[in-house]
Amino acid sequence: MTTAIIKPQWSPLTIALMVMGFIIFWPLGLAVLGYIMWGEKFGGSPEKAQAYFNKGRAWCTSNKGAHRNWTNHRSYGMNSSGNAAFDDYRAEQLKRLEEERARLDAEIDAFHEYMANLNKAKDREEFDRFMNERRGSRQGFGDTKPEQNNGDQNNNGWTNNNG
Numbered sequence: 001m002t003t004a005i006i007k008p009q010w011s012p013l014t015i016a017l018m019v020m021g022f023i024i025f026w027p028l029g030l031a032v033l034g035y036i037m038w039g040e041k042f043g044g045s046p047e048k049a050q051a052y053f054n055k056g057r058a059w060c061t062s063n064k065g066a067h068r069n070w071t072n073h074r075s076y077g078m079n080s081s082g083n084a085a086f087d088d089y090r091a092e093q094l095k096r097l098e099e100e101r102a103r104l105d106a107e108i109d110a111f112h113e114y115m116a117n118l119n120k121a122k123d124r125e126e127f128d129r130f131m132n133e134r135r136g137s138r139q140g141f142g143d144t145k146p147e148q149n150n151g152d153q154n155n156n157g158w159t160n161n162n163g
Contacts, residue, residue: 008039 014036022029
């Protein structure tokens with residue numbers, strides 16, 4: 001028999017509490033949502049909640065060995081087959097595949113570098129074309145130096161039109 005005042009189910013009361021929880025303080029609304037969705041797993045009693053927690057903890061500790069093998073020994077989670085020759089063959093093939101992957105990764109990096117250089121060259125070409133078109137559309141740009149007045153060499157190409 002559950003004696004919970006608010007049952008973990010979708011009812012107008014629990015929905016209203018969830019909405020109020022989100023309005024007041026969002027983690028409170030999230031907690032109410034979690035209670036509505038997963039509250040029945042705990043059954044409303046501390047014993048059932050502890051049993052559920054212990055079940056998850058036992059699963060994590062039982063799988064700890066497989067993860068340790070994968071990270072430390074690079075056996076990719078595979079245990080020994082019992083045949084030493086096959087285990088050596090498997091280790092050799094995995095090493096070969098790892099070297100092949102490293103070679104392919106290096107080729108991918110080289111290709112990306114090549115494409116980056118190609119894109120830089122293309123961008124430079126487009127920029128140079130733009131600048132040449134822009135220079136060509138300006139009046140008098142690109143012409144030879146304007147005639148300078150023999151009397152005044154410091155006028156930077158500007159003539160004195162004051163008669």
